[in-house]
Amino acid sequence: MIPIQHFLVLGAILFALGVYGVLARRSAVLILMSVELMLQAVSINFVAFAAYLAPQEFRGLIFAIFVITVAAAEVGLALAIVLRLFRNRATANVDEVDTLRW
Amino acid sequence: MTLEEGIFYVVAAVTALGGLGVVLARNVVYAALFLIVALLGVAGIFLLLAAEFLAIVQVLIYGAAVTILVLFVLMLTRARDVPQRVDSPQRPLAFLLASALLGLLVTAIVTTDWAALGASEQIHLVPAQELGRSLFRNWSVPFEVASLVLIVALVGAVILARVEEGEE
Numbered sequence: 446m447i448p449i450q451h452f453l454v455l456g457a458i459l460f461a462l463g464v465y466g467v468l469a470r471r472s473a474v475l476i477l478m479s480v481e482l483m484l485q486a487v488s489i490n491f492v493a494f495a496a497y498l499a500p501q502e503f504r505g506l507i508f509a510i511f512v513i514t515v516a517a518a519e520v521g522l523a524l525a526i527v528l529r530l531f532r533n534r535a536t537a538n539v540d541e542v543d544t545l546r547w
Numbered sequence: 548m549t550l551e552e553g554i555f556y557v558v559a560a561v562t563a564l565g566g567l568g569v570v571l572a573r574n575v576v577y578a579a580l581f582l583i584v585a586l587l588g589v590a591g592i593f594l595l596l597a598a599e600f601l602a603i604v605q606v607l608i609y610g611a612a613v614t615i616l617v618l619f620v621l622m623l624t625r626a627r628d629v630p631q632r633v634d635s636p637q638r639p640l641a642f643l644l645a646s647a648l649l650g651l652l653v654t655a656i657v658t659t660d661w662a663a664l665g666a667s668e669q670i671h672l673v674p675a676q677e678l679g680r681s682l683f684r685n686w687s688v689p690f691e692v693a694s695l696v697l698i699v700a701l702v703g704a705v706i707l708a709r710v711e712e713g714e715e
Contacts, residue, residue: 447555447595449666453656455559455592459566459585461649466570468641469634474620475575478582481613482566485589488601495673496596497666503673507686509601513608514693518700520613524620525704531624532710540635 452493459486471538473527477520484516555595562588573633575621583614600675 459482466479488509495505531537565588568581586609593602635641682690 446549446669447552449661450656451555451559452592452596454653455562457649457652457656458563459589460652461645462563462566462570464648465641465645468644469570469638471633471635472575474617474624475569475578475633478569478578478617481582481609482569482585485586485609489589489592492593492596492598492601496598496670497661498664503678503681506598506601506673506678507682507689509598510604510682511689511693513601513604515696517608517613518697520616521704522700522707524616525707527620528623528708537624 449493449497452489456486456489456493459483459489471540473530473537473539474524476539477523477527481516481520484512488512551595555592558588558591558595562592575633576618579614579617579621582617583610586610586614595670597670597672600678 463479463481463483463486466482467476470476470479491505491509491512493505495503495509499505527537530542534542536542562585565581565583565585569578569585572578572581587606590602590605590610593599593605
């Protein structure tokens with residue numbers, strides 16, 4: 446059998462990759478993709494905990510379903526904002542959108 | 548090494564490499580394609596965790612809808628015309644922070660005594676019927692709230708993205 450740690454380590458790797466992507470990328474779309482990676486890591490953790498720790502209640506599975514739902518809404522909204530940004534400022538790079546920067 | 552473990556390591560390697568491609572690819576379209584690989588890999592992980600319903604949802608929503616949406620926006624924002632520099636100057640700092648976080652998480656995972664927390668050796672199968680029954684009985688209020696969130700988000704997205712009269 447695969448021990449639970451293996452799944453959790455995979456989740457940790459994906460989450461760290463997502464953190465790196467969010468911090469290191471310039472394009473808003475790429476940042477959004479890295480956020481998706483982080484959400485996936487969280488889903489893996491939820492499902493692994495549901496499968497190993499609380500098999501009778503499967504709250505983790507329900508939670509993962511809601512994570513996917515909210516992530517879908519988030520992607521739709523965020524990409525619309527990126528489109529609007531591109532139309533207004535002709536760029537999709539977050540470091541060039543610095544009007545509010547002090 | 549059993550067959551199951553072998554499959555797990557292959558799927559996990561594919562997922563991690565896909566994730567690596569997402570954050571390292573120079574070309575943004577390649578990054579989006581790597582994202583598809585990573586998301587399908589996660590669907591495989593869900594299958595190994597005996598969550599077959601989630602795996603199907605993952606393929607339908609992420610493998611298809613989300614990635615198509617991302618590729619569309621990459622096309623509409625003319626990602627290819629953007630100069631080569633896709634990484635920000637704070638890259639070394641980001642690498643440092645991400646590896647520190649990874650080290651912390653892995654240490655926490657390895658040092659925790661999972662057996663004492665009641666972790667079983669076996670993965671328990673959850674029938675999709677049970678899941679659906681629980682979703683519509685015990686969790687029906689969050690379910691309805693989620694549908695409200697979806698409709699508000701999508702109407703908002705349409706209003707944000709549409710071209711208004713007199714624009715362009």
